[in-house]
Amino acid sequence: MENRNWSDLPLELLATIAESLGIIELLSFRSVCKDWSSASATASAQIESSKEAWFLVYGESPTCECLLVSNSGEKHSIHIPDLIGSSTTCLASTHGWLLLFQNGGSIFFFCPFSRAKIHLPKLPFSEITDHVATFSSPPTSENCVVAVISRSSESEELEVNMLQRGADAWTNHKTSCPLAALGAVKGAAFYEGCFSFFDSVDKLVRFYVESQDWGFFRLAVAPREKRPPEANGLEFIPRRKQFVSLGMDKRLGLSEDVSISTCGTQVSFCNVDEVLFCETIDAAESSKTSHLKGVWIQPRFFQVSPTQSW
Template identity: 40%
Template sequence: MKFCLSSKKKFLCMECSRWLYDTILEPACLYVTKKYKIITTGQRQNRAWSDLPPEILSLIAERAGLFELLSFFRVCNSWHSASSTALAHIVGHEINKGPWFVLYEDKNSECQLLTSSGKKFTTSLPELDGTTCLATYGAWFLLFKKGGSMFFFHVLLRQRIDLPKFPVPELTDHVGAVSSSPTSQDCVVCVISCRDDKTLDAKLHFLGKKTYWIVATHYDARVKTDTIKSAVYHNGKFCIFDGRLDNMSMMTLSIENSFPYCIWKYVTLVKANPRNSHKDNPSKSNVFQRHVDELKNNLKDMKKKLGLTEDVSISTCGTITPLIEEDKSKFIFNESVSDNDDKSKNRRFKGVWIQPRSSARRW
């Protein structure tokens, strides 16, 4: 449910009014007069929803779910105030304690969101239909549609930011990363693909500086280009990983100090050994944990929580999330998971890992 008010009369639309009436007021046999009196059927009188008294607004907020509250939160000052406590209660124990998972399906507007503690919320997001998520930043999705359309979409606030048409009309084995929030003038979008067995192409877009895409090519790449699985922005660099578990390699692409030029570098990563100090071998230190099979390892439990049947396949977009206690970052790789060897018979879903920020205003 998305709450909305008339710009002139400040009345809720019919759909929103019906939701409030059916969910909150009618079950309790409560109605509101212009004098803020709670009355019963027969004494009912119309009034502006934006003028509801605080006690009724609090009652509504307490019964609303996450997506309803996010819309409720932005209607007007009184609704904002009434919903702040309820919204903080829902997300207070969730933020920065682990990634959330968003599941959607093409040609089906219903979207499910599973928080780190297992709370599930459902809403309608037709904006995701026909899209492929390449990267995330907080709750922002970097989405691509066949034909070259690319845009950012905030899955919680339902905000959209369009990008220039992508140079390639159809994606095959592309991975992406974003340097910062798309609302920032310093945001850089990077989409990586393999031209051939030894060549990487990086297509870059600088949101606050350019109105077109820039191509940076690296020849003789030492990473296995046929196994590149994911990309992430970390410590001022775009990092492109292959999918190996041991002795994983990556290419880094630096652009901040050399715009519009790019610097490529090859790095080999090894699993962290607690007996050895990172100072002994800083070039191979484990700066973040790499989780290649996050969904696969928890598929049975995830399917149960999301109410999925056996005949499903899920392709996911990873994310990076802080591990505060360990003072490092956890990076979840892209992956494709299926319980059935014959994928043509599966119901196909798309999953996206997200890490909402610590403030609801910045979501």
């Protein structure tokens, strides 16, 4: 029987294999040769979408490497230049895409595994403090809407900057919001035309895209099967202190002089909608030597045209 080189496999077969791979295997598959990379052009590592979010560490790194931790605890070192340095911060993570902000107001969607980018119009501010964001659907969707909310622990005003697909400028929406009605925003989600923003306790505020109205609520967390029928799909299960509860500091091997801030995400797992909150974990030692950033992400592989625009 004649032996054939792996590089001679039919492209149709290669494409079928690529579609069945997870993100790490897909990245390795694509690096074999040009033919294998071309054959996997439509592969998206969708197999990972049915699993819990993974954790990506980025920011200050002398080796210019990011660290990806799977939901099973496996660690992978990945070179992602766009996520190295202190000037880049992730504001949102959902649908396998990150929303990245860079000092000066630059903001863009980014798939860290394919390096795909979609640039957005500059935000009306050049620095971020307590900003949290989310978006309604993948950035390639025609009905994608982005919302960036700002609410410090001392301000009586809540401000949302919103951008709809195809728009060339952000719209600004403000409302008076006593601290008793909502603390500092730590989580965000979108459902059926409505952005929901959560504080660290039990309050949430909703912003309705079409009417541009605000609503303030107290979050009643109950098992899904015990909720009234009209509440199904409208409430999310919040997962606060996810970094701590999973012992991510030990899994990452962080020393006690390292602090880390995380960006949360919105995920659907086992037919349950969940919101993983943003967190700030201070160094155990009083004198910290470095500060890292992390983001919860569903690891997917997306490619867009180099000319893809918002």
